[in-house]
Amino acid sequence: MGEGCVQEEVILKGEQLTLSFGGITVLFYVSFNVKKGEIFSIIGPNGAGKTSLYNIINGFYKPQKGKLIFKGQEITHLRPDRIARLGIARSFQNIELFKHMTVLENLMLGSHIHIRYGLLKSLLYFGPCLKEEVHHRKRVENVLDFLEITHIRTKPVGTLPYGLQKRVEMARALCLDPEVLLLDEPMAGMNLEETEDMARFIIDVNREWAKTVLLIEHDMGVVMDLSDRIMVLDFGEKIAEGTPDEIQRNAVVAKAYLGEPGGAVLEK
Amino acid sequence: MSADTFPKLLIEQAGKYGSGKVALREKDLGIWQSVTWAEYFKKVKYFSLGMISLGFEPGDKISIIGDNKPEWIIAELAAQSAGGFGAGIYQDSILKEVAYIINHSETKFVIAEDQEQVDKILDMQEELPGVKKIIYYDPKGMGTYRSDLLAHFPDVIGLGREYEKSHPGEFEKNVENTKSSDVAWICTTSGTTGFPKLAMLTHQNLISMATNLGRVDPKFDSDEFVSFLPLPWVGEQMMAVASGLLFGLTINFPESVESAQADLREIGPHILFSPPRVWENICASVQVKVMDASFLKRAVFNACVPIGRKWSEYKFEKKTPPFYFTLLYTLAYLAVFKPLKERLGFTNIRSATTGGAALGPDTFKFFHALGISLKQIYGQTEISGISCVHKNGDINPDTMGEPIPETEVKISETGEILSKSPAVFPGYYKQPEETAKTVINGWLHSGDAGYLTPEGHIVVIDRIKDVMSLIDGVKFSPQFIENKLKFSPYIKEAVTVGHNRDFIIAMICIDFGIVGNWAERNKINFTTYTDLSSKEEITDLIQKEVHKVNKGLPENAKVRRFVLLYKELDPDDDELTRTRKVRRHFVEEKYGEIIEGMYGGRDSIGIEAIIKFQDGKTSTIKTVMTVRNV
Numbered sequence: 015m016g017e018g019c020v021q022e023e024v025i026l027k028g029e030q031l032t033l034s035f036g037g038i039t040v041l042f043y044v045s046f047n048v049k050k051g052e053i054f055s056i057i058g059p060n061g062a063g064k065t066s067l068y069n070i071i072n073g074f075y076k077p078q079k080g081k082l083i084f085k086g087q088e089i090t091h092l093r094p095d096r097i098a099r100l101g102i103a104r105s106f107q108n109i110e111l112f113k114h115m116t117v118l119e120n121l122m123l124g125s126h127i128h129i130r131y132g133l134l135k136s137l138l139y140f141g142p143c144l145k146e147e148v149h150h151r152k153r154v155e156n157v158l159d160f161l162e163i164t165h166i167r168t169k170p171v172g173t174l175p176y177g178l179q180k181r182v183e184m185a186r187a188l189c190l191d192p193e194v195l196l197l198d199e200p201m202a203g204m205n206l207e208e209t210e211d212m213a214r215f216i217i218d219v220n221r222e223w224a225k226t227v228l229l230i231e232h233d234m235g236v237v238m239d240l241s242d243r244i245m246v247l248d249f250g251e252k253i254a255e256g257t258p259d260e261i262q263r264n265a266v267v268a269k270a271y272l273g274e275p276g277g278a279v280l281e282k
Numbered sequence: 283m284s285a286d287t288f289p290k291l292l293i294e295q296a297g298k299y300g301s302g303k304v305a306l307r308e309k310d311l312g313i314w315q316s317v318t319w320a321e322y323f324k325k326v327k328y329f330s331l332g333m334i335s336l337g338f339e340p341g342d343k344i345s346i347i348g349d350n351k352p353e354w355i356i357a358e359l360a361a362q363s364a365g366g367f368g369a370g371i372y373q374d375s376i377l378k379e380v381a382y383i384i385n386h387s388e389t390k391f392v393i394a395e396d397q398e399q400v401d402k403i404l405d406m407q408e409e410l411p412g413v414k415k416i417i418y419y420d421p422k423g424m425g426t427y428r429s430d431l432l433a434h435f436p437d438v439i440g441l442g443r444e445y446e447k448s449h450p451g452e453f454e455k456n457v458e459n460t461k462s463s464d465v466a467w468i469c470t471t472s473g474t475t476g477f478p479k480l481a482m483l484t485h486q487n488l489i490s491m492a493t494n495l496g497r498v499d500p501k502f503d504s505d506e507f508v509s510f511l512p513l514p515w516v517g518e519q520m521m522a523v524a525s526g527l528l529f530g531l532t533i534n535f536p537e538s539v540e541s542a543q544a545d546l547r548e549i550g551p552h553i554l555f556s557p558p559r560v561w562e563n564i565c566a567s568v569q570v571k572v573m574d575a576s577f578l579k580r581a582v583f584n585a586c587v588p589i590g591r592k593w594s595e596y597k598f599e600k601k602t603p604p605f606y607f608t609l610l611y612t613l614a615y616l617a618v619f620k621p622l623k624e625r626l627g628f629t630n631i632r633s634a635t636t637g638g639a640a641l642g643p644d645t646f647k648f649f650h651a652l653g654i655s656l657k658q659i660y661g662q663t664e665i666s667g668i669s670c671v672h673k674n675g676d677i678n679p680d681t682m683g684e685p686i687p688e689t690e691v692k693i694s695e696t697g698e699i700l701s702k703s704p705a706v707f708p709g710y711y712k713q714p715e716e717t718a719k720t721v722i723n724g725w726l727h728s729g730d731a732g733y734l735t736p737e738g739h740i741v742v743i744d745r746i747k748d749v750m751s752l753i754d755g756v757k758f759s760p761q762f763i764e765n766k767l768k769f770s771p772y773i774k775e776a777v778t779v780g781h782n783r784d785f786i787i788a789m790i791c792i793d794f795g796i797v798g799n800w801a802e803r804n805k806i807n808f809t810t811y812t813d814l815s816s817k818e819e820i821t822d823l824i825q826k827e828v829h830k831v832n833k834g835l836p837e838n839a840k841v842r843r844f845v846l847l848y849k850e851l852d853p854d855d856d857e858l859t860r861t862r863k864v865r866r867h868f869v870e871e872k873y874g875e876i877i878e879g880m881y882g883g884r885d886s887i888g889i890e891a892i893i894k895f896q897d898g899k900t901s902t903i904k905t906v907m908t909v910r911n912v
Contacts, residue, residue: 155311160422165540167312214423222425
């Protein structure tokens with residue numbers, strides 16, 4: 015999938031990333047290249063280090079070794095908010111929204127990094143501040159419309175069903191208007207219909223809005239259908255990388271999943 | 283009014299109101315975007331010319347499939363202006379039906395809302411050889427589509443602007459050529475076989491209907507109307523298109539189907555016309571909210587509703603209530619009804635009507651209790667949607683009102699309701715045999731059994747073929763009993779059987795949302811609809827409801843046994859029509875085994891059934907239904 019929108023330019027590059035907590039090595043010399051405009055999936059058994067890798071990419075963890083390069087600039091040691099400002103946004107596996115605030119409030123807050131006015135200026139509501147607010151609201155509304163959640167605009171997030179909360183979580187990341195979107199198990203806990211909707215949104219974000227997407231997901235059908243390329247991690251090591259076809263035929267990957275060759279798990 | 287076709291009316295209204303008045307309003311990105319009459323006219327004009335430049339010729343047809351949006355109506359008027367017409371397709375139609383309508387109507391251009399609808403048409407391309415263009419108006423997800431068939435709505439308008447430069451005055455000439463006897467639009471009606479029938483309606487049909495309805499139920503150009511019911515339905519065409527153009531109403535389009543209720547509240551419409559299902563849903567949702575409310579609120583509500591009912595009965599009987607009662611009602615109104623109306627967005631409503639099927643009298647009275655003067659409309663698609671309506675101040679919950687001006691209604695020797703008016707349609711498209719069966723000597727045969735009261739009101743008993751008699755000769759109307767059952771918020775659908783039988787039985791579909799809510803509050807676990815409907819507690823709950831209904835029924839017409847069906851009735855399974863009326867004979871045949879089991883005295887019926895999903899997949903369901911005696 016994703017024909018025609020993948021470019022040769024590497025947008026995000028990991029070089030020999032190594033992360034350990036005390037004596038436990040979580041990631042071991044992991045290198046990868048994400049090309050601009052592609053859907054790049056990271057799969058692997060539980061505890062393989064997928065979410066840790068995300069945490070490195072958006073600056074929560076600092077790797078002991080290795081470099082992370084975004085559009086030619088090293089970002090390994092930047093603060094998370096700086097990284098977000100540069101254009102890498104993330105949605106979380108466990109929903110991290112303000113439950114008592116409405117969808118709209120959550121999203122407006124999500125795009126606060128784009129707000130230029132300071133505290134003093136904001137005391138004077140009219141003028142530039144108002145103009146900026148309107149501008150942000152428009153961006154938020156576009157995201158609401160795009161993800162088809164306009165009908166819940168003013169509902170408190172906590173009252174929404176799980177599937178919709180996941181969608182709001184993704185919307186919040188999109189409101190940052192990032193170049194690279196990190197999605198952490200966007201389909202977890204969803205029924206078939208919700209999964210298909212979400213898959214369609216991911217494809218649309220990738221193609222229509224030209225966002226590069228990194229995807230962690232356990233639903234192999236989804237991963238195989240959506241991804242341009244897949245990287246497989248196992249106990250912190252990269253054991254394979256390639257197109258969905260290549261990964262499905264890879265004996266090492268099958269072994270990591272099943273403990274033995276012959277990978278029925280990876281069939282769609 | 284001199285204009286005798288919709289395009290001429292549009293020009294006239296655009297000339298009268300120009301850019302000083304809003305014609306259409308659509309909620310987009312959270313903001314109500316207005317289209318003035320002048321802009322409306324321009325969009326229709328250029329879209330029409332754009333279609334012509336793409337090869338649309340007089341007599342060509344379009345099909346429209348999509349949510350209610352301004353583009354829907356603009357495309358409809360544009361086709362008419364270009365000397366063509368078309369049909370609307372319900373979005374939830376199965377593909378076979380979509381293909382049938384497009385092919386049977388010889389559609390050349392399909393106007394499809396978005397990716398979902400476009401995909402449907404593109405997937406069936408080979409079966410639809412006549413389709414030359416697919417014009418979409420929501421570009422989301424369409425960026426990577428490469429097909430010569432596709433065109434984007436605004437681009438077609440752009441083509442129209444270009445076309446005008448080389449063909450000045452062509453649009454005006456085209457409109458001048460439209461005649462009142464031309465077919466304006468096709469409304470699909472549910473046929474007895476699987477496929478819908480395509481009823482042609484002329485400009486004259488629709489305009490005379492709107493004019494005559496307006497005489498008894500006046501509309502003004504300051505009125506707001508919210509278009510949220512499917513536009514392929516004749517009722518929505520009556521209001522959003524015909525009355526909208528004739529009276530210069532402002533038509534509002536909600537942001538999405540899900541937000542329609544909230545958007546309606548923001549607009550606060552003056553006119554509301556809905557089928558019974560919508561009124562029943564509103565009524566049920568109010569009852570559920572009350573159940574969830576605090577003790578005090580519930581007590582106040584329950585104290586006030588009987589006062590409201592009594593008040594409405596005074597009105598129906600045209601009596602003046604005593605002074606103390608007026609005072610009592612005013613208190614109840616201020617305490618409950620006024621805030622409730624505000625909550626529902628009904629504060630401004632002047633004209634509230636229901637039509638398309640019979641509305642249960644209990645629901646009807648409930649709205650009158652609120653102070654909303656709900657009126658019945660009676661009519662068929664074939665008579666442009668209406669022949670009778672209640673007149674203001676002469677409302678009787680048991681009747682369908684009186685014929686509108688220029689309309690005659692009589693009862694045939696067989697007890698069938700016949701009607702005649704300038705709004706009677708010229709026929710079904712390419713189905714002269716069907717037409718000949720429906721219109722005989724200018725009289726439209728409704729297929730409804732009914733009678734006229736001494737006051738000249740029409741009373742509809744039921745469909746002729748549905749009126750049943752028990753073995754001892756007692757006649758009963760299944761619909762009457764079913765409507766009583768459906769007044770219970772827990773019951774979504776009911777089918778009663780009893781023709782030539784000893785007693786009456788009912789197959790009941792629970793309302794999944796409301797019963798599910800009730801189950802949660804009572805700590806009953808459930809997974810699916812099938813699971814929930816097979817719970818003993820739920821059967822107990824419904825048994826109480828049936829018992830309540832039986833109290834209000836004559837001895838012979840009481841429901842003796844019932845089951846809770848393991849699935850909801852669905853138009854996709856041909857059990858309901860697209861306007862959600864029960865196809866009784868089909869249902870009786872399909873569930874024959876269950877019915878026989880119930881009459882056979884069995885206490886439980888095992889069932890193994892195949893369920894069909896919208897994408898064509900099937901799965902098997904195995905369950906046991908308990909039969910209850912009441």
